[in-house]
Amino acid sequence: MTNEANDEFRAAGDAVYEALLERMGEGMPQPRLEATRRAVELLGDPQQSFSIVHLTGTNGKTSTSRLVESILRAYGLRTGLFTSPHLLRFNERIMIDGEPIGDETLAANWADIEPYLLMVDAELEEAGEPALTFFEAMTVLAFASFADAPVDVAVIEVGMGGEWDSTNVADGDVAVFTPISLDHTARLGNTIAEIAKTKSGIIKPAAAVVSAAQPAAAIAELRRAAELSEASLVEQGTDFEVLSSAPAVGGQLLSVRGLAGTYNELLLPLYGEHQAQNAAVAIAAVESFLGGGTQALSAEALTEGLATATSPGRLQLIGTEPPVLVDAAHNPAGAAALAAAVAENFDFDELTVVLGILTDKDAEGIVRALAPVASRFVVTQSGSERTRPFAELASLVSETAGLEAGVGVTATGSLAEALEAARAWAGEAPKRGVLVTGSITLIGDTMTIARDGTWSTR
Template identity: 65%
Template sequence: MSDRDEINDEFAEQGRAVYEALLARTGEGAPQPRLEPTRRALDLLGDPQRAYPIIQLAGTNGKTSTSRMIEGILRGYGLRTGLFTSPHLVSFNERIVVDGEPISNETLVRNWEDIQPYLNMVDLELEEAGEPTLTFFEVLTVLGFAVFADAPVDVAVVEVGMGGEWDSTNVADAAIAVFTPIDLDHTNRLGSTIAEIARTKSGIIKPAATVVTAAQHPDAMAQLKNAAELSEAPIVVQDVDFALTSDVVAVGGQVISVRGRAGEYTDLYLPLYGDHQGQNAALAVATVETFLGNGLQRLSTDPLTEGLTEVESPGRLQLVGIEPTVLVDAAHNPHGARSLEAALGKYFDFREIVFVLGVLGDKDAEGILEVLAPLAARIHLTASTSTRSVPVDELTDRARARIDPRLLHSFDSLEDAVFEAREWANEGESRLVVVTGSVVLAGEVVVMAEDNGWKK
């Protein structure tokens, strides 16, 4: 073993230790609705989040895909980019990306060692005040901003964790506030109506920022426009100021055309499935136009083409197996399930589908099932390894109350659920396996597919 290999192994072990230390904190499923502790930690670090402009994204679905597209186009222009997304699919390092690559364990460990003394100081202050110590996501936010300043990056694309107003990423003053479609999700924390949820998400709009938004439900749009007006922030609206003008199915994805703020962009190849991804691409184009030239300068063909052609969106209609065909899609709410339903009908030609489904406890399992059941020949109910997963017996009872019980098959083991689904698909013609319902579930099946060579 070379000295470099030994160093890599050492940092891999230390990187795992960093992740374990984060997991020991209050998890992402129970965020604290506050900003001051994150702001305090960053202040002690010299406010690294002020060292570069920030594009911040909030919404219910499409945040990660749109973030990746924005980052890819900006990188095509030669900018050194930072990308902060959550949750991760397979590796924790996926959440913090510099110049198109997840940070190395060496970078993770070095920055962790730099920020840890300041995190300890804030934890101590919180304990003395009788408040909970910094949570997983608060610490992750501090780490991400520190990594970007250390890199350094020219621009950071930052996805909100949950909500917006009190999400820890909102300690930054984003130059552009981007909104993907807003729908019902996390209703126990964000509100029971689209208007309430949009009001919370609109909290990322700051004075002097520009708002770029996807087409929205009228109740959501009213909240965004109101918040923009109060902050005197100009607002750029999809289907008014820019639009997806065409999308045509192509091998491995689609070919799209976009009417941007500053010009027309035709025949762009997007290697992702789903009409919603075309809409995400239009939103990304308008965002980059806004960032680079305030919407007045047409994007150059080469950076735009390169940025979109090379974009990846792991866990979103991702092909992980052939013979039989296995798709993984991290749709975890009814809105995401509807996008999955539309994409399966347009981009794939199979006569029968088996869904392998597991959901987390704060998600609308019934709503997801009601969207997907009409497409299903079978539904395999299971659970991921997450402690937040709905137990299989409970999920089965909830499913039987809403859909035809003859469709349902329950499995305590995700591996068994997927194995039986693949066996069933291989026994007939034109059968498809779709794994969905949870990002965690999707990630575990991606690893399973790689380990077992499903695409060989």
């Protein structure tokens, strides 16, 4: 294919994203299913043409989704993977057989569904309701793309919540719950029980349900929902668990007791105890999908699936000399898991944290979780319209980490300048490193700067 043709297809793919951006943004999801259901109905319900593993939770959704998909693909199944948001390009959100959907295919699928989306927009407008949102339209696009491929099974990550999330027009054969904690409280509720109740809405009649270890209030809601739906629930710690994990070159070695077998010496190319727990949940989910939880997985397929899994933007080394790590932790629980993983897996004497957080996040909780591993903070902001102004965040960091822990704090509104300053400091002495975290948009922007600045490892 010529460069000219590649550029043409890339432009067509970018045009799809631009068209979606004209709709109501992801920060303002509509608590409804009827609009998405009407759109997929007009398209002949493409989401019914493949099996589905449906995931929700507060932390670990994307990593667990990618692990599930990788194991299923190692079994020879044709897979779809729907996650959000993206780091570099929109195509990353819709994966087919482990690769981002091609620009030509993306544009063709959009052209097929757009007339039907406009029909639904008109119906909604007539009823006095907002048109299909960015996420609603994107969900329809993903389902149509998976049906067109076609895939055997799609791993679908919820956008927000569960019960009224647009992905919930699909019926998951397996419903997976990663750890639930407080986040998006303005939308989902102010208590863990309320949030878990909303997320439990993805449990469908007679489905298999797999849950990570949960707070008591969360697991109580999941048990209630499973019982009402006559679904079978298995729980981490009781029905399956990580038996051991140890650092290894490029990741860690795991032993996992699954639902139907024990799997030893598994190489997981991801860092941190939280990723080991995600892997155990993923294994139980695949056991539930393939054999109803009663048949052990193929050692060969499981080994390949885990060993080839990736989770970009999750404790990922994107630069060396000095080392630069990025992680998309954006709430206190995620930040605490990140801090523990850094301490466990990296031998830094000093670490600068480049931090940018969105306005609707618990910034104080995130800073408190990161302070124990930070020698200093460089506070900045991403290009998101929802980013917290750097000066405001710097004041909070100074009060929380600077005064209490004696951690140095500097600030700049330019992410590029923040990265340059952090890398310069880290390069002045051995065993220093840089950690960039606080929001997914900050990580995406950082990866772009690293690539354009030629210091990226890729």
